[in-house]
Amino acid sequence: MSSVSIPPPECMLRPLEVPVRYLFGPGPSNVPPRVLAAGGKPIIGHLHPEMYEIMNDIKKGIQYAFQTENNMTISMSGSGHAAMECAVFNIVEPGESVLIAVNGIWGERVSEIAERMGANVHRLVKAPGGCYTNKEIEQAIEKHKPVLFFLAHGESSAGLCHPLIFKLKYVHIKAHFSQPYILIVWPHLEQLQFLWTNKVEIDILYTGSQKALNAPPGTAPISFNDRACNKMFNRKTKPVSYVFDMTHLSDYWGCNGSPTRGYHHTGPVSGFFALRESLAILAERGLEESWRKHKEVAAYLYKGLEDLGLKLFIPDKLRLPSVTTISIPEGYEWREMLTYIMKNHQMEMTGGLGPSVGMV
Amino acid sequence: MSSVSIPPPECMLRPLEVPVRYLFGPGPSNVPPRVLAAGGKPIIGHLHPEMYEIMNDIKKGIQYAFQTENNMTISMSGSGHAAMECAVFNIVEPGESVLIAVNGIWGERVSEIAERMGANVHRLVKAPGGCYTNKEIEQAIEKHKPVLFFLAHGESSAGLCHPLIFKLKYVHIKAHFSQPYILIVWPHLEQLQFLWTNKVEIDILYTGSQKALNAPPGTAPISFNDRACNKMFNRKTKPVSYVFDMTHLSDYWGCNGSPTRGYHHTGPVSGFFALRESLAILAERGLEESWRKHKEVAAYLYKGLEDLGLKLFIPDKLRLPSVTTISIPEGYEWREMLTYIMKNHQMEMTGGLGPSVGMV
Numbered sequence: 064m065s066s067v068s069i070p071p072p073e074c075m076l077r078p079l080e081v082p083v084r085y086l087f088g089p090g091p092s093n094v095p096p097r098v099l100a101a102g103g104k105p106i107i108g109h110l111h112p113e114m115y116e117i118m119n120d121i122k123k124g125i126q127y128a129f130q131t132e133n134n135m136t137i138s139m140s141g142s143g144h145a146a147m148e149c150a151v152f153n154i155v156e157p158g159e160s161v162l163i164a165v166n167g168i169w170g171e172r173v174s175e176i177a178e179r180m181g182a183n184v185h186r187l188v189k190a191p192g193g194c195y196t197n198k199e200i201e202q203a204i205e206k207h208k209p210v211l212f213f214l215a216h217g218e219s220s221a222g223l224c225h226p227l228i229f230k231l232k233y234v235h236i237k238a239h240f241s242q243p244y245i246l247i248v249w250p251h252l253e254q255l256q257f258l259w260t261n262k263v264e265i266d267i268l269y270t271g272s273q274k275a276l277n278a279p280p281g282t283a284p285i286s287f288n289d290r291a292c293n294k295m296f297n298r299k300t301k302p303v304s305y306v307f308d309m310t311h312l313s314d315y316w317g318c319n320g321s322p323t324r325g326y327h328h329t330g331p332v333s334g335f336f337a338l339r340e341s342l343a344i345l346a347e348r349g350l351e352e353s354w355r356k357h358k359e360v361a362a363y364l365y366k367g368l369e370d371l372g373l374k375l376f377i378p379d380k381l382r383l384p385s386v387t388t389i390s391i392p393e394g395y396e397w398r399e400m401l402t403y404i405m406k407n408h409q410m411e412m413t414g415g416l417g418p419s420v421g422m423v
Numbered sequence: 424m425s426s427v428s429i430p431p432p433e434c435m436l437r438p439l440e441v442p443v444r445y446l447f448g449p450g451p452s453n454v455p456p457r458v459l460a461a462g463g464k465p466i467i468g469h470l471h472p473e474m475y476e477i478m479n480d481i482k483k484g485i486q487y488a489f490q491t492e493n494n495m496t497i498s499m500s501g502s503g504h505a506a507m508e509c510a511v512f513n514i515v516e517p518g519e520s521v522l523i524a525v526n527g528i529w530g531e532r533v534s535e536i537a538e539r540m541g542a543n544v545h546r547l548v549k550a551p552g553g554c555y556t557n558k559e560i561e562q563a564i565e566k567h568k569p570v571l572f573f574l575a576h577g578e579s580s581a582g583l584c585h586p587l588i589f590k591l592k593y594v595h596i597k598a599h600f601s602q603p604y605i606l607i608v609w610p611h612l613e614q615l616q617f618l619w620t621n622k623v624e625i626d627i628l629y630t631g632s633q634k635a636l637n638a639p640p641g642t643a644p645i646s647f648n649d650r651a652c653n654k655m656f657n658r659k660t661k662p663v664s665y666v667f668d669m670t671h672l673s674d675y676w677g678c679n680g681s682p683t684r685g686y687h688h689t690g691p692v693s694g695f696f697a698l699r700e701s702l703a704i705l706a707e708r709g710l711e712e713s714w715r716k717h718k719e720v721a722a723y724l725y726k727g728l729e730d731l732g733l734k735l736f737i738p739d740k741l742r743l744p745s746v747t748t749i750s751i752p753e754g755y756e757w758r759e760m761l762t763y764i765m766k767n768h769q770m771e772m773t774g775g776l777g778p779s780v781g782m783v
Contacts, residue, residue, distance in 0.1 A: 067709075069492065071707070074479070076706060078703075079699055091469065105443060105459060106454055113440075119434070120435055141505070142691070145688075148664060175665050179663050281500065281693065326776060336441065343435045413470075
């Protein structure tokens with residue numbers, strides 16, 4: 064037997080050290096002990112019947128969180144970005160028109176993803192946190208006739224919860240033009256309340272496990288309605304990614320009506336345990352109570368920050384209850400402040416992301 | 424506040440139940456308590472300095488496991504399939520020639536991935552577990568002049584450890600033709616011994632965390648040498664996937680020489696904790712001891728199986744020490760046997776995958 068030429072690295076002979084930290088950024092947040100314990104359970108095989116049961120539970124838990132009966136509801140084996148690519152890759156074929164509202168980092172990212180796979184990308188650009196009127200959206204859809212329209216409902220990089228009140232216009236648009244698909248990035252649970260209250264038709268919805276679900280990052284719930292399924296399962300070309308192909312993922316998740324499930328990839332077993340537990344906590348507590356608590360805590364935080372003389376970046380009615388953005392006080396360097404807070408108080412706060420860097 | 428229309432699902436009000444099982448399939452295998460405990464630790468932010476340290480440790484741990492000094496060594500935030508797509512997406516541009524040895528499921532999967540992204544795919548097809556001669560490989564490379572040559576070194580679906588003894592021929596080929604890149608799927612640690620002993624030049628190497636590393640699935644080590652980096656960072660087109668783009672991933676992993684790291688996606692924090700712990704166990708035990716133990720245990724298993732009158736699918740010298748495939752005894756239905764073993768002994772064994780279904 065030959066000996067190895069590269070010796071064991073010294074750093075790996077030291078135990079893993081993880082500081083205890085208050086996570087007050089846009090996610091991940093501190094994970095409840097119950098969810099950590101679930102993620103630390105001995106694993107089973109990704110294709111065992113009990114694993115399928117756990118995946119079925121996760122599906123039902125996501126349907127509850129998303130308040131949807133969409134059959135095509137699964138969790139990605141990856142981060143929210145994986146869900147973003149999955150949505151674009153499966154819905155859009157090369158050369159098709161896509162319309163993207165860019166008012167923060169998520170619109171930028173979706174544009175980049177759609178461009179790479181060969182879509183014909185049209186952008187509606189606003190400053191970070193800017194809102195779109197119904198008329199602006201309607202005119203752009205009339206002009207570009209997109210198969211997919213992306214709007215970040217919860218634009219976490221700006222702290223904006225975009226009002227979605229274009230229901231009637233949207234239905235009108237649907238009747239007139241080649242089906243536009245609405246895709247919403249949705250990083251925080253309680254925002255959905257606005258959508259369901261206004262009966263906004265959303266075709267694709269996704270989030271990351273580390274957002275309001277309070278699970279570790281690594282899984283990402285995503286849901287497609289029948290209209291989205293109709294588009295993605297009647298393509299002329301295969302999606303460019305095998306890993307993100309919903310034909311295979313729906314089979315793996317038992318959503319395609321087949322009595323057996325196919326091997327596609329090896330799902331993150333521990334990550335699914337943790338995701339199930341976080342969805343169980345939500346089911347036990349109830350969505351209404353979760354929304355109420357988030358709003359109550361947010362209001363308390365707003366008051367405290369304003370009492371300190373700080374200015375919030377987003378006007379009262381448009382704020383995400385779960386991500387609060389503070390305008391950087393004049394004369395201060397944001398990176399220095401964040402480093403000070405982390406070092407002296409073990410508290411994570413974060414700066415802007417993408418276009419909002421240096422603003423909040 | 425509106426009330427919700429979909430009630431909490433009843434299944435989510437039951438606690439998570441996970442059976443204790445002996446995992447004797449090709450992976451995941453049973454995870455050591457130390458690794459489970461690391462994965463269950465309270466999380467920190469994906470962009471905290473301590474997280475970067477943990478990622479640096481993981482990089483060194485993978486370099487040790489892979490016995491490489493490749494700077495471009497990271498873990499994917501996804502399964503082995505994510506690493507497979509990452510390799511193909513980053514190395515190959517649409518229209519470029521790719522040569523794939525298909526003698527089991529992994530060649531099939533890579534072919535599918537390469538076809539979807541527009542590569543000019545050439546297959547060298549053999550029955551599951553079939554081996555290629557130097558001459559066959561050399562002739563096919565001369566004919567197709569691929570930018571990437573894929574060979575599954577550890578073809579787990581057949582239990583084959585493909586001999587890689589074409590070193591001299593390969594160097595010869597390299598001098599004559601436009602650079603062919605070797606990409607090896609490597610699902611089991613101890614196989615690498617053969618490669619390093621024979622000084623085979625491998626440009627890209629990847630595995631899944633749930634293979635011989637004994638971590639839960641969800642992360643996937645991958646390593647590119649300078650030649651592979653030279654190809655992938657001098658492309659004319661951007662890789663089709665933003666999520667798998669090595670320009671961004673190398674920045675996130677601190678491999679691109681930049682003093683700061685960019686936000687690309689949110690890594691699976693708990694998954695990285697677990698991966699680090701599994702690599703630490705390997706560093707403590709040492710590769711040689713790990714290889715020795717695997718071989719010893721495999722030899723014991725071979726003898727026991729043969730004493731029972733069972734026939735091993737792969738001849739002695741070509742077997743993967745870590746995945747043993749048994750020919751299905753005449754008159755038995757493999758699914759029935761596996762179900763019986765799982766039900767009565769809580770032991771997972773698995774059948775063939777892809778082309779080897781019904782054979783082993």
